[in-house]
Amino acid sequence: xxxxxxxxxxxxxxxxxxxxxxxxxxxxxxxxxxxxxxxxxxxxxxxxxxxxxxxxxxxxxxxxxxxxxxxxxxxxxxxxxxxxxxxxxxxxxxxxxxxxxxxxxxxxxxxxxxxxxxxxxxxxxxxxxxxxxxxxxxxxxxxxxxxxxxxxxxxxxxxxxxxxxxxxxxxxxxxxxxxxxxxxxxxxxxxxxxxxxxxxxxxxxxxxxxxxxxxxxxxxxxxxxxxxxxxxxxxxxxxxxxxxx
Numbered sequence: 001x002x003x004x005x006x007x008x009x010x011x012x013x014x015x016x017x018x019x020x021x022x023x024x025x026x027x028x029x030x031x032x033x034x035x036x037x038x039x040x041x042x043x044x045x046x047x048x049x050x051x052x053x054x055x056x057x058x059x060x061x062x063x064x065x066x067x068x069x070x071x072x073x074x075x076x077x078x079x080x081x082x083x084x085x086x087x088x089x090x091x092x093x094x095x096x097x098x099x100x101x102x103x104x105x106x107x108x109x110x111x112x113x114x115x116x117x118x119x120x121x122x123x124x125x126x127x128x129x130x131x132x133x134x135x136x137x138x139x140x141x142x143x144x145x146x147x148x149x150x151x152x153x154x155x156x157x158x159x160x161x162x163x164x165x166x167x168x169x170x171x172x173x174x175x176x177x178x179x180x181x182x183x184x185x186x187x188x189x190x191x192x193x194x195x196x197x198x199x200x201x202x203x204x205x206x207x208x209x210x211x212x213x214x215x216x217x218x219x220x221x222x223x224x225x226x227x228x229x230x231x232x233x234x235x236x237x238x239x240x241x242x243x244x245x
Contacts, residue, residue: 004031006097010115011041012056018152020173021166027064034067039075046193047182059179080118088122090133093141100146104154151227160225167221
């Protein structure tokens with residue numbers, strides 16, 4: 001399946017927290033979007049591999065994803081090496097995206113920054129035809145170069161290169177996040193598992209607050225921020241959204 005946007009998250013729930021609004025908005029505009037989770041989040045304090053998989057599937061339905069898969073790399077211990085790069089190259093060549101979204105380059109969780117570099121390096125190598133990879137049926141894949149690789153912003157604040165208006169889809173984003181009942185505050189699980197940094201009732205308030213701050217900067221209710229390592233150009237001033245001063 002060829003998609004317009006391929007989104008990488010190192011843990012199930014990363015993409016929901018970082019860029020679900022943008023994903024939902026793109027799908028509403030007729031774009032095809034696939035998500036690839038690198039790990040099963042098996043080192044998470046709360047929940048299990050099985051519960052995380054069910055939660056990710058439920059969130060995928062809410063977002064309307066065209067595909068979601070998990071590469072089952074080792075949570076906390078995957079490396080940016082040849083073996084892992086080839087796995088990313090294979091999946092990029094499989095979906096042939098125009099745009100790639102991935103984890104933040106620097107964040108509270110060390111997996112996030114390492115994942116960012118892994119995906120970035122693999123996205124570059126993916127365009128080199130002398131690197132051979134094969135699909136699930138043993139057929140050789142063609143080289144593929146995505147037009148853009150952007151990083152969504154996660155726990156640590158990073159000044160965005162641009163922001164995307166998600167006002168119409170913010171509640172749907174929150175609904176997708178809340179599919180992860182084992183990870184975030186939920187009345188049914190209150191006291192059932194150890195409290196963590198992300199399980200407090202206040203954590204989701206910070207997600208909503210960040211979206212409101214980014215939205216305010218461009219004169220809308222809610223927005224998500226992204227980082228670009230290269231300059232972005234426009235063909236017309238019509239590309240700008242209205243931003244009343």
